[in-house]
Amino acid sequence: MPKRERENKTEKKKPKANSQHELQEKYMELQILKQQINSYVEQKQAVDEKVGELSSTIDALKSLPAVKKGEEMWSSLGSGTFVRSDIKDVEKVLVAIGAGIVTKETLPKAIEILESRAKELNNISEEIVKQANSLVERINELEPQFEKLAEEQQN
Known part of the structure; x- marks a missing residue:
């Protein structure tokens, strides 16, 4: 086999090895991103x-004056357990x-x-959604690249 033909075959194999490595990297990144999204969910x-x-607690507190x-x-004692009680004072409550x-x-x-806590938690929920959406965008960028590399590997 002439030297030039051997060089061409060697050159063709190198990109495939590199693209195989790149394919594995993209696959791993996609898997990590999907795990992170599941964690955010x-x-x-x-x-x-x-x-x-x-x-629910806020609604219950609002109904106490009646x-x-x-x-x-x-x-409620928690965990779905209740006790019968006599109301002595609805003016003050204990708050953790x-x-x-x-x-x-x-x-x-x-x-x-409690409304302040709910507001903080809603803000946290919105932030989680933003972070998850940024991961979804990254996945949407990576998937076509991954599919292209996978197709090249098959050819």
Whole structure:
């Protein structure tokens, strides 16, 4: 085989090896991006669940003024467990402020605190969506490149 033909065959093999490596890199990057998106989806679901819980609590607090002192009602202990209780005071409630600390607050102040938390969580949820969308854009850039490299490898 003439030297020139051998050089041409060698040159053709090199790009294929490089494109094989590039194909693997693109594949790995796509997989990592997809895992990150799944993580963002889980985070957003957890945040949205917490916002829903806060919303329910805010609604319950707003309905407390209609409850009369001495009236009997079911009170949540958490995890879907309730206890029958007599209402003695609807003017003040205990609100968890973090690190296992609770504080006694007026009803309006408690509602304000919870609405503030819900707003913060909604902002976090929006940020998660933005970050996930940027990953989706990157995936949309990479997929055609990956498909092109895969097609070149098959030919």
